[in-house]
Amino acid sequence: MDMYEKVIELARRRGFIWPAFELYGGSAGFYDYGPLGAPLKRGIEDLWRGFFVIREGFCEIECPTIGVEEIFKASGHLSGFSDPLTECQECREIYRADHLIKHIVEVPDALANEEIYRVIKENDVFCPECGGDLSEIYEFNLMFRTSIGPGGKQPGYLRPETAQGMFVNFQRLLRHYRDRLPFGAVQIGKSYRNEISPRQGVIRLREFTQAEAEIFINPADKSHPRFGEVADLVLTLYSQEAQERGEAEEMTVSEAVAKGIIAHEILGYYVARTYQFLLEAGLSEDKLRFRQHKADEMAHYAADCWDAEALLDRFGWIEIVGVADRTNYDLRSHMAQSQANLTVYLPLDLPRREERLVVRPDMKRLGPLFRKGAKAVADALSALPMEELKRDPIVVVVDGERVEVDPDLVAFEMEEVEVRGEEVVPHVIEPSFGIDRILYSVLEHSYREEEVEGETRAVLALKNRVVPIQVAVLPLMDRDELSGPAEEIARELRALDLRVEYDSSGSIGRRYRRNDEVGTPYSITIDYETLEEGTVTIRDRDSMAQIRVARSEIAEKIPALLRGERGFSEAGTPLGG
RNA sequence: GCGCCGAUAGUGUAGUGGUCAUCACUAGGCGUUGCCAACGCCUAAACCCGGGUUCGAAUCCCGGUCGGCGCACCA
Numbered sequence: 340m341d342m343y344e345k346v347i348e349l350a351r352r353r354g355f356i357w358p359a360f361e362l363y364g365g366s367a368g369f370y371d372y373g374p375l376g377a378p379l380k381r382g383i384e385d386l387w388r389g390f391f392v393i394r395e396g397f398c399e400i401e402c403p404t405i406g407v408e409e410i411f412k413a414s415g416h417l418s419g420f421s422d423p424l425t426e427c428q429e430c431r432e433i434y435r436a437d438h439l440i441k442h443i444v445e446v447p448d449a450l451a452n453e454e455i456y457r458v459i460k461e462n463d464v465f466c467p468e469c470g471g472d473l474s475e476i477y478e479f480n481l482m483f484r485t486s487i488g489p490g491g492k493q494p495g496y497l498r499p500e501t502a503q504g505m506f507v508n509f510q511r512l513l514r515h516y517r518d519r520l521p522f523g524a525v526q527i528g529k530s531y532r533n534e535i536s537p538r539q540g541v542i543r544l545r546e547f548t549q550a551e552a553e554i555f556i557n558p559a560d561k562s563h564p565r566f567g568e569v570a571d572l573v574l575t576l577y578s579q580e581a582q583e584r585g586e587a588e589e590m591t592v593s594e595a596v597a598k599g600i601i602a603h604e605i606l607g608y609y610v611a612r613t614y615q616f617l618l619e620a621g622l623s624e625d626k627l628r629f630r631q632h633k634a635d636e637m638a639h640y641a642a643d644c645w646d647a648e649a650l651l652d653r654f655g656w657i658e659i660v661g662v663a664d665r666t667n668y669d670l671r672s673h674m675a676q677s678q679a680n681l682t683v684y685l686p687l688d689l690p691r692r693e694e695r696l697v698v699r700p701d702m703k704r705l706g707p708l709f710r711k712g713a714k715a716v717a718d719a720l721s722a723l724p725m726e727e728l729k730r731d732p733i734v735v736v737v738d739g740e741r742v743e744v745d746p747d748l749v750a751f752e753m754e755e756v757e758v759r760g761e762e763v764v765p766h767v768i769e770p771s772f773g774i775d776r777i778l779y780s781v782l783e784h785s786y787r788e789e790e791v792e793g794e795t796r797a798v799l800a801l802k803n804r805v806v807p808i809q810v811a812v813l814p815l816m817d818r819d820e821l822s823g824p825a826e827e828i829a830r831e832l833r834a835l836d837l838r839v840e841y842d843s844s845g846s847i848g849r850r851y852r853r854n855d856e857v858g859t860p861y862s863i864t865i866d867y868e869t870l871e872e873g874t875v876t877i878r879d880r881d882s883m884a885q886i887r888v889a890r891s892e893i894a895e896k897i898p899a900l901l902r903g904e905r906g907f908s909e910a911g912t913p914l915g916g
Numbered sequence: 917g918c919g920c921c922g923a924u925a926g927u928g929u930a931g932u933g934g935u936c937a938u939c940a941c942u943a944g945g946c947g948u949u950g951c952c953a954a955c956g957c958c959u960a961a962a963c964c965c966g967g968g969u970u971c972g973a974a975u976c977c978c979g980g981u982c983g984g985c986g987c988a989c990c991a
Contacts, residue, residue: 352927352942364965364981420991426917434988479917481991499991535917535989543990638991794953815950844944848952855952864951876951883952914951 342652346783347540349797353857355379355782355807356541368537368545370775375807375857378838380778382805383620384527384550387772390616391552397523398515402504404529405485405495410503413676414669420499421480423452425459425473427466436476439464452476481532497531502769505553506669509681513555520683520765523554527774539654541775548774554605555765557685558667561603566593569611576600577630577648587628600631602643602664609662609770610645617647617660621781621802626650630658640668642766649780659776667764674764686760693758696725698751705748716742720749781805785858791883800881801858803901808840808859810897813850815866817843824890825865828875831894837901855880861900863893876914879907886911 350356354373358365372380392399411417425436440458456476458464466473483497498504505512505524516522527550537543570593577587578600590600596607610629617627632644647660670681700717709716719735719742720728727733728751732743785800803809812829814821822843829841840859842850847864854862862878869875869890876885877896888896888911899905 348927358982361982365983367982414991416991422989424917424989479989481989532991537990538984540983791952796953813951846949846952846954848954850953851951852953866950868950878951885951 342783342786343540343654346779346786349786349799349856350376350782356779368534368543370541370544376778378807379781379801379805380548380774382807383774383778383781384548386620386804387527387550387616387774390612391523391525391550391770395523395552395612397525397552397554398512399525399527400504400508400512401526401528402498402501402508404498404531405487406498406503407487408494408496409676410507411482411496411499413672414503414506415672416482416496416499417480420482421478423455423476424479425456425476427471427473434466434473436473439473452478479535481534483531483533499532500530500771501526501528501549501551502553502669502771505551506673506767507677509555509670509673510679513683518683520685521554521556523552525550525552527551541779542651542654542657544775550772550774552609552770554609554768554770555683556605556768557683558763558766561605561664561766563604563608566596566604566608569608569615572611572614574610574614575628577628579631579633582630582633601645605768606643606645606662606664609768610647613647613660613662613770613772617649617777619802620777620805621785621800622649622777623784626784628656630656632663638663638665638668640666642666649776649784651780651783657776657780658773659780660770660772662770663768665767665769667766669767670764680762682762682764684760685763687758690757690759692755694753695756696751697754698723698728698749700749701747705744708748709742712737712742716744720744725751725753796852796855798855798880799858801860803860803903806858806860807838808854808857809838809861809901811840811842811850811854811859811862813841813847813862813864814843815847815864820870821865821867824869828863828865828890828893832897835894835898837897851878851883861897863897877907877911882907884908885914887914888912 347356351358353375355376357371357373357376359369359371360366388399391397408417411420423436425434425439427434436452436455436459440455440462443458443462443464453476459473464473465471482499485495485497487493487495504526508524512522512524528548529546530549531546534543534545537545570591572592573589574592574595575587576590576595580600581588592601592607592611595601596604601607601610614627614629618624626649628648628650629645630648632641632646637644642664644661644663646658647662648656649659651657673679674681698721700720702713702717705713705717715737716735719737720733723733723735728746728749731746733746733749735742735744781801782799787798787800789796789798801807810832812825812832814825825843826841829839832839840854842853844850851862858880860880862880864876864878864885866876868887873890874887875890875893876887877900878885884907886908896905896910900907900910
């Protein structure tokens with residue numbers, strides 16, 4: 340039994356992760372988060388919010404999961420996210436049609452499907468496996484398609500990433516940040532990809548949760564004011580060069596940026612924050628590395644891209660986060676698609692003076708003369724160069740028609756203007772997190788088994804920040820005189836917004852082990868000394884050590900222990916055995 | 917999508933063309949028990965779905981679904 344099997348079996352049995360729709364036979368690529376999985380996932384998301392919303396001063400938004408066609412035309416998902424496939428008529432094997440004609444056509448991407456099919460027919464391309472005839476080309480798009488409203492006329496697509504929500508709201512976000520760079524916006528939510536064959540449990544899903552930040556920066560300034568906070572952090576880096584050698588290297592963030600291994604400070608800063616976040620979520624330091632995209636792997640517009648990878652027992656190194664410098668590609672695409680102006684006006688340090696032609700059409704007279712066409716004529720005049728304006732009559736073309744304008748109707752002159760700034764399309768730094776993969780990695784990296792008195796103890800050493808059950812309340816035995824006060828303590832702790840598990844069934848040892856297995860960090864046991872002396876014991880999951888604490892102090896000490904403000908052994912009187 | 921293999925209580929499993937299917941763990945109940953999966957008694961709980969062959973199918977055959985592995989795919 341490998342780790343994956345053990346962890347997935349535990350996750351299923353104890354209610355972390357369930358295959359979805361199991362009642363009806365299930366559907367590949369969909370999973371439910373159960374009673375323990377949902378709070379664990381929320382814990383990871385909340386930890387992420389602490390890092391990428393609160394401490395960065397970014398804002399969180401929430402956009403529809405269904406998008407209109409224009410968005411995905413601009414993002415490239417409509418064309419680039421689908422593959423032209425062809426099927427062998429004999430052996431039913433499926434191929435990427437464009438891959439089959441690579442040796443014939445230099446850029447198969449540029450061809451329409453009919454053209455690819457023609458190339459295949461004209462050049463006698465057959466099935467590489469059995470030599471059979473190939474079918475016509477059909478598209479497989481990884482986006483789920485639906486239709487908006489009745490009649491099915493307006494196509495809609497389930498978003499394949501959350502990022503587009505931040506891009507299409509760029510203007511409003513910029514205004515929210517009072518027209519200043521840099522700023523960031525994030526979104527945590529579901530994305531959908533109709534994978535051809537989803538496998539490996541929650542590693543590849545058809546519906547999954549992403550946490551993405553889009554950080555809009557001045558292209559001319561890729562330094563980061565808080566770089567110093569992370570400069571000395573040592574990371575395991577697997578750079579393009581290191582991949583050639585086949586060996587990752589340890590390095591501080593500042594060294595990596597100084598040597599040009601990581602492109603610039605901002606990217607280095609977010610790689611470092613990603614590392615800190617993943618450690619706090621519960622990944623193992625020695626099973627975590629950052630791998631740089633190779634040149635051919637990186638999107639053509641990207642300046643640099645680093646994936647955080649987690650080492651999993653069965654699957655090897657798996658991508659769980661991508662941190663990319665996407666330059667201004669996304670905003671430029673949306674500018675082209677929407678015709679909107681997605682730029683920022685950046686003031687210059689020193690204003691500069693420029694000569695500029697200013698045209699002033701005399702609207703008082705143009706109006707009565709051209710009536711409805713007056714505006715179009717004025718616009719045409721304003722667009723003319725100096726030489727054209729000097730003619731008599733001035734000639735403009737409006738709606739394909741030649742219009743003559745008397746020179747008296749328009750004034751123009753060269754003016755000296757002061758330029759105080761310029762319009763810039765910001766660059767985007769995008770840390771993109773796969774929450775489901777992180778959650779699974781957290782489970783696997785937290786899982787351990789140890790021998791205790793000849794028995795195997797399974798422990799999920801989850802971090803307090805993300806753990807689903809924060810404290811268990813256990814009467815030593817299920818007797819009224821013990822369970823009464825125990826229930827009362829459970830109520831008190833719940834009143835403090837803690838997630839409490841009350842359990843009185845079976846022996847005390849069994850209940851400890853049950854809680855170890857789901858990661859409950861602390862167990863409070865109510866015994867006869869509770870009745871006589873007003874104390875309880877608190878047991879630590881990892882060490883199995885116990886301390887005795889006054890009942891009246893529980894409400895103060897448990898939250899302090901959970902926040903890590905207090906060491907366990909100092910929180911009370913140690914108990915022998 | 918293709919190929920190979922598999923699918924039996926919550927979990928892990930045994931088994932067979934012929935009585936409402938084995939065992940362990942787990943879970944629930946009662947008793948016992950003064951702190952690490954203790955013990956006794958009791959209880960609940962399964963043959964993936966559809967079709968076919970057959971007097972009879974959970975078992976054989978076909979199709980589907982799901983899972984594992986390999987190939988392909990993985991913005």
